[in-house]
Amino acid sequence: MTGRVAIVGLGPGSAEWMTPEATAAVAAASDIVGYGPYLDRLRLRPDQRAHPSDNRHELERARFALTLAAEGRAVAVVSGGDPGVFAMAAAVFEAIEEAPEWRRFDIRVAPGVTAMQAAAARLGAPLGHDFCAISLSDNLKPWAIVERRLRAAAEGDFVIALYNPASRARPTRVGDAFALLRGVKEPATPVAFARAVGRAGESLTLTTLGEADPSLADMATLIVIGSSQTRFIKRDGARAWMVTPRAYGDRR
């Protein structure tokens, strides 16, 4: 028994951000598995089968993809952004871990532009120095580990990208995170809400940690919180740029 699965990153949404590798991997697949709205972005041929799902039950979706591959189908599992960043790659390997016969499969991962990179490109250069990425979802981890990581990120003075900041099931987590960070970081720290970058309804809001309004965040929002070095470069008649210089403190 053998099988083949490509785990493919489609990027944030716009076709100009989808790599040639990802495009080729989708074209080479007989079966495409993924969250419905991601499949809707693709122009599949009549001979290709789409298997849309909701945005939960990732492990079941991964098992389903591997089962199709075991049947000899050429399977692509698609994620928005980068499949290795809070997306399907980990779920597929977790499913493989459960079933030794799947370890013989040929698994390829096609990376993609992830939400924090798209947001950073629009904002200027907020990730210009050391940074970290934290998912605020506590579906799969205790909130205590999120708090531990937020505190460590603040104490390490990292730029922080917050993924999955809010959902209907947990609307208060963004506010909780801001409250924790305000205990460690300066109120003047630059903050950006980047919503749906590269898709319809894109919007960018610049503010500070002291004034950041948690209600601006939904599941399509990526939040960037600066380090002590991050600043806004103001412009006449245009949105300021958000920049974290390469140098720290006095170094130039």
Next chain:
Amino acid sequence: MTGRVAIVGLGPGSAEWMTPEATAAVAAASDIVGYGPYLDRLRLRPDQRAHPSDNRHELERARFALTLAAEGRAVAVVSGGDPGVFAMAAAVFEAIEEAPEWRRFDIRVAPGVTAMQAAAARLGAPLGHDFCAISLSDNLKPWAIVERRLRAAAEGDFVIALYNPASRARPTRVGDAFALLRGVKEPATPVAFARAVGRAGESLTLTTLGEADPSLADMATLIVIGSSQTRFIKRDGARAWMVTPRAYGDRR
């Protein structure tokens, strides 16, 4: 006076990882500014001017690009990987900050696949959970801030991607970083050295924090150090996969 600069990420090296936006931005430029080996990857037309530089003096290179733009040239500043991640975007905005007249320029950033994503794609899914990126270069920041961030990253139990781990000028920093991390993290923590991923001479080495050999790292190496949850999935006759599951601890 007005001007136009595109800050373009070429990805790690392979053409299949360069976005259509990046390809179009290079094609639209009259003048391409960047580190020589990155320019060598591009097939420029006879009417395009290449301005190669060494891999230092980023701020001077940024000023040069902005000066060309002020003269009415259509300038692309190219970086390997993502220009927003330890690359040219921050330098261009720092140069803009020095000269108010440059704030009127039209500056576009084209994101790209960065080294840690390319490495993760080859390794499996090591960034499957919260992670951080730290440059070990202390050209522009004091080593004390690197140590502070390594300690915070370990205490927050992040997966850690180390950029710029070594150079001839600072060969001992990788060893210093491993020694610090060994004081906080388990010796069995999975570690990967990912060298030149997507380019000639690509190599991947899996080891553990307890056994990691600093001399495996050079400037073309990206090092990934797991969290407490990261593990290897062993395979017969093939390199193990390195995976950080989406769930933390007992959660599934």
